[in-house]
Amino acid sequence: xxxLIIKDGISQDDLLSGLSVFFGKMNLSVANLDTSAIQTENxxxxxxxxxxxxxxxxxxxxxxxFDIDELSxxxxxxxxxxxxISDNDINPYSWILITKDGRKGTVYQVPEETGFFKLSELxxxx
Numbered sequence: 449x450x451x452l453i454i455k456d457g458i459s460q461d462d463l464l465s466g467l468s469v470f471f472g473k474m475n476l477s478v479a480n481l482d483t484s485a486i487q488t489e490n491x492x493x494x495x496x497x498x499x500x501x502x503x504x505x506x507x508x509x510x511x512x513x514f515d516i517d518e519l520s521x522x523x524x525x526x527x528x529x530x531x532x533i534s535d536n537d538i539n540p541y542s543w544i545l546i547t548k549d550g551r552k553g554t555v556y557q558v559p560e561e562t563g564f565f566k567l568s569e570l571x572x573x574x
Contacts, residue, residue: 450507450514451505452506452533453505454502454532455501455502455530458503463495467491471514475489476492476493477492478495479509491508494506501564501565501567524547528548541557542555555568
């Protein structure tokens with residue numbers, strides 16, 4: 449499973465359409481967590497809306513490996529948005545911000561108990 453957070457809200461239909469371009473001929477579907485039926489697609493998407501500075505949490509389950517950086521840059525470009533991915537640091541509040549022109553930088557989530565995903569002052573990617 450690979451996860452990323454998207455700045456703007458994107459409908460499931462638009463996600464499926466756009467990501468089918470990235471994944472090519474692989475079967476792509478939205479994960480159906482409400483049933484015990486086995487899904488046989490090569491790539492499953494699970495998205496959850498967020499409130500705050502970002503709008504969508506996206507989990508991608510794939511039978512094949514893919515580069516999360518390449519996928520993030522594709523999403524940024526295709527949907528004219530920005531993406532957060534894990535920086536794999538022990539600090540759960542630090543993230544890598546990828547912009548639509550492919551620039552990267554570190555940003556920090558403000559820990560809040562309000563249910564909002566807030567970011568501290570953005571350090572603009574170089």
